[in-house]
Amino acid sequence: MAKTIPSPPGLPIIGNLLDVSTGGETPLTPLERLADEYGPIYKITVSGTERVVISNHEMFKEVCDETRFFKAAGPGLRALSDLGMFLAQSEKSPDWGQAHRVLVPAFGPLSIRNMFDEMHDIASQLVLKWARRGPSYKIPVTDDFTRLTLDTIALCTMNFRFNSFYQDEMHPFVDAMLAVLSEGGARQKIPKVVQRFMRNRNELVKRNFKLMKDTSEEIVRHRRQNPTDKKDLLDAMINNKDPKTGESMRDELIAANLTTFLVAGHETTSGLLSFAFHNMLKNPSTYFKAVEEVDKVVGKGRITVDHLKNLNYISAILRETLRLHPTAPLISRGPRDENTESPPTVGGFALQKEWPILCLIAKIQRDPKVYGDDANEFRPERMLDEEFDKLPPGAWKPFGTGIRACIGRPLAWQEALLVVAMLLQNFDFRLDDESYKLKIKANLTIKPDDLYVRATLRQGVS
Ligand code: HEM
Numbered sequence: 429m430a431k432t433i434p435s436p437p438g439l440p441i442i443g444n445l446l447d448v449s450t451g452g453e454t455p456l457t458p459l460e461r462l463a464d465e466y467g468p469i470y471k472i473t474v475s476g477t478e479r480v481v482i483s484n485h486e487m488f489k490e491v492c493d494e495t496r497f498f499k500a501a502g503p504g505l506r507a508l509s510d511l512g513m514f515l516a517q518s519e520k521s522p523d524w525g526q527a528h529r530v531l532v533p534a535f536g537p538l539s540i541r542n543m544f545d546e547m548h549d550i551a552s553q554l555v556l557k558w559a560r561r562g563p564s565y566k567i568p569v570t571d572d573f574t575r576l577t578l579d580t581i582a583l584c585t586m587n588f589r590f591n592s593f594y595q596d597e598m599h600p601f602v603d604a605m606l607a608v609l610s611e612g613g614a615r616q617k618i619p620k621v622v623q624r625f626m627r628n629r630n631e632l633v634k635r636n637f638k639l640m641k642d643t644s645e646e647i648v649r650h651r652r653q654n655p656t657d658k659k660d661l662l663d664a665m666i667n668n669k670d671p672k673t674g675e676s677m678r679d680e681l682i683a684a685n686l687t688t689f690l691v692a693g694h695e696t697t698s699g700l701l702s703f704a705f706h707n708m709l710k711n712p713s714t715y716f717k718a719v720e721e722v723d724k725v726v727g728k729g730r731i732t733v734d735h736l737k738n739l740n741y742i743s744a745i746l747r748e749t750l751r752l753h754p755t756a757p758l759i760s761r762g763p764r765d766e767n768t769e770s771p772p773t774v775g776g777f778a779l780q781k782e783w784p785i786l787c788l789i790a791k792i793q794r795d796p797k798v799y800g801d802d803a804n805e806f807r808p809e810r811m812l813d814e815e816f817d818k819l820p821p822g823a824w825k826p827f828g829t830g831i832r833a834c835i836g837r838p839l840a841w842q843e844a845l846l847v848v849a850m851l852l853q854n855f856d857f858r859l860d861d862e863s864y865k866l867k868i869k870a871n872l873t874i875k876p877d878d879l880y881v882r883a884t885l886r887q888g889v890s
Pocket of ligand 1: 581700755756758828832
């Protein structure tokens with residue numbers, strides 16, 4: 429017989445709201461603390477909604493089984509969906525299906541390779557900025573990486589230049605997007621009935637959301653009026669037909685997908701780069717190995733797309749960084765309608781179909797049963813190809829799982845490899861404050877907070 433999921437006692441009406449709201453460095457810390465207390469599976473009730481939380485590799489492997497489970501919108505995505513964002517559509521929605529079928533080939537290896545020169549262009553802007561400012565510049569790591577990743581996504585996918593390195597103020601789209609994301613995060617803990625009365629906040633969200641929508645729609649309109657030969661994702665969405673139905677995507681849907689790329693693709697990649705630099709600088713032997721690899725593989729000349737496949741150690745650094753700090757730290761699954769178990773189960777515990785299963789990816793990827801006693805340590809060697817290929821299924825899933833896994837993974841990977849290599853080729857780095865202790869800032873993604881580094885130009889790089 430299926431077991432009952434343990435559950436921290438809650439209070440009338442608010443349920444476990446206090447358990448999940450207090451005493452945490454990030455919104456996920458209380459959930460992780462509850463896992464330490466209640467074990468790898470427990471159930472909480474927040475704002476009247478029941479949720480199951482899992483945090484070990486065995487159970488995660490089970491919910492990755494696409495025949496039994498699917499991606500269910502978790503609290504974060506639900507809040508964004510309620511605010512009107514496309515990101516959260518169900519895989520059964522015809523709009524998601526159409527966009528997916530058109531976009532999968534457009535994210536193929538050749539398209540990503542063709543983005544290299546534009547990625548190089550934006551990465552060079554960052555190098556130029558840090559070179560001009562010199563070693564006295566206290567580099568706000570995550571801010572500058574956010575400029576880089578936003579500009580890269582926009583240029584590579586829709587030929588739009590935010591020019592974030594040429595102005596102090598970010599483009600209004602960015603402020604609007606950050607405000608919507610942070611509101612999406614905050615609303616997870618506010619009951620819907622209360623949300624309806626938050627008139628000023630609702631108005632602000634509407635205005636911000638409209639600004640984002642207008643910007644994306646303007647980009648589509650501009651491309652329709654000024655067709656180019658550029659084979660980017662926007663071109664694919666305008667000109668390629670859905671292979672299943674033969675239909676074209678409508679402009680509103682194209683614009684919604686552009687917004688999704690900007691939202692889903694920039695903070696996650698910027699967080700990855702920021703954590704990678706933090707981890708390398710806190711573990712100097714890994715930093716020196718990475719520099720040695722760049723010097724050997726790339727040397728002093730211009731980095732090319734063909735160098736990237738030989739950056740094995742840097743690749744391991746990025747994998748290990750996303751293991752310890754998955755920048756999209758929570759994914760949500762649910763039993764499929766087609767799941768014939770009665771009741772559906774995970775780890776032998778009974779579920780109900782409407783309960784989202786929140787998967788704490790950072791904890792799952794630090795499971796000592798998979799990674800051993802040093803699971804919390806940064807040790808890129810365990811992520812070199814030969815070791816990485818031996819990992820059990822579900823042990824490393826920072827890009828999600830199944831049909832709804834990250835479509836932008838190859839784009840993010842090429843960009844991150846290029847940027848790390850280019851920066852190590854050009855600069856010597858040190859932490860601004862050697863005693864810096866990692867603090868994490870979180871809304872839907874995580875990034876290091878208050879992290880500053882200094883960069884001194886290396887000699888002789890062309
Ligand atoms: C989905 C992580 C970069 C676009 C996802 C998911 C994860 C993820 C975990 C699944 C979310 C879930 O199941 O709820 C990451 C990480 C990145 C990254 C860690 C960088 C290090 C990008 C980039 C793009 C992108 C550069 C650019 C286009 C998307 C989209 C989805 C998605 C469109 C939704 C896919 C779908 O629902 O079909 N990402 N992502 N991501 N990602 Fe990424």
